[in-house]
Amino acid sequence: MNERLNESTSATIKSIIINIVLTIFKILSGIIGSSNAMIADGIHSASDIITSIGVLAGNIISKKPDDDEHNYGHEKAETLVGFTLSLVLIYVGFKIGYNSLLLMFNLDKIKTPTYLPIIAALVSIALKEYQFYITIKIAKKINSPSLKADAWHHRSDSLSSIGALLGIIGSRIGFKILDPLSGFIVCILVLKVGLDILKTSANELLDYSITKQEQEKIKDLIMTVEGVNYVTSFKSRKHGSYIYIDLSICVDPNITVYKGHEIAHKVEDKIKENIENIKAVAVHIDACTVRYNQKKH
Incomplete structure (x- = not known):
């Protein structure tokens, strides 16, 4: 910076x-x-x-x-x-x-x-x-x-x-x-x-969000992380030249808390490694048993 x-x-x-x-x-x-x-x-x-x-x-x-x-x-x-x-x-x-x-x-x-x-x-x-x-x-x-x-x-x-x-x-x-x-x-x-x-x-x-194309690109990246079944919600906001992201992902409800926390860290790292000007990513974990096709929703 x-x-x-x-x-x-x-x-x-x-x-x-x-x-x-x-x-x-x-x-x-x-x-x-x-x-x-x-x-x-x-x-x-x-x-x-x-x-x-x-x-x-x-x-x-x-x-x-x-x-x-x-x-x-x-x-x-x-x-x-x-x-x-x-x-x-x-x-x-x-x-x-x-x-x-x-x-x-x-x-x-x-x-x-x-x-x-x-x-x-x-x-x-x-x-x-x-x-x-x-x-x-x-x-x-x-x-x-x-x-x-x-x-x-x-x-x-x-x-x-x-x-x-x-x-x-x-x-x-x-x-x-x-x-x-x-x-x-x-x-x-x-x-x-x-x-x-x-x-x-x-x-x-006014906390304008990133473009739809940028959102879809990030969602596609998230779905490449092993253990992520679905992106439940996705919010972003511009903060000067930086971006904050708040999202929720669905994971298998039978995994341990430690495993869920590990998946969340991988999601955060994946976004920061591939997208420029990301200042912070907050990942919330939800439970779901089925892996959905993100592009259909």
Whole structure:
């Protein structure tokens, strides 16, 4: 677990450093180069700093061991951070959309930018796509919801820079409407990402279970354990990037308590050996004389 969190923390710290430099560069380029779009894009990058700090805080909290008040650990801190980041994304999306609509009806307020904001936009796109690629790769590897949310925030910033670039170029060649129109399209993309992350995080906070396919895979594994006649019940819940499983199995009622306990241990070991990110498995023993075909029930 520590190695997993260390990878997430390392990626997040690098993101914070890059975003601080990028934010200053973009805002100064927007001011010097007379580009409202680039100033707004710089502010969007500043929001990345805030969200990355949130991910860092989530990682630190997640490292804390189980205690008397949190018997199941602190991994849900990651999901909570992911939920918070999704709200930030939605806010940023609405803000971009609102400002874009205002500019669409006030084109006379848009100044013709210089080449400096174009350079800033290109640098931003390259860096943000690099950050997205690295962050999403680590997020998938360690199954971190907060890091995935942060990765998509990098992608949203890249899209914002693309919109700013198109707007700047459009403004320079005489099509001022392209600036706010591009911003409005970016806002829709940002909102979609934010809402998707919000839905996933909310489900995990509400103890969302694993997929039907994952459940069937685990049940098939359980039925390969000698002595298991049937899986009576199966419950699962997400806990940050980890999974808790509570299940009941049917065994021969004539075996000893020790033998039943041994079968339960084998079931637990089988699941943990074959399924990633399992934190705990609770196995309850029921008695039944007949071995059922699990797939028929």
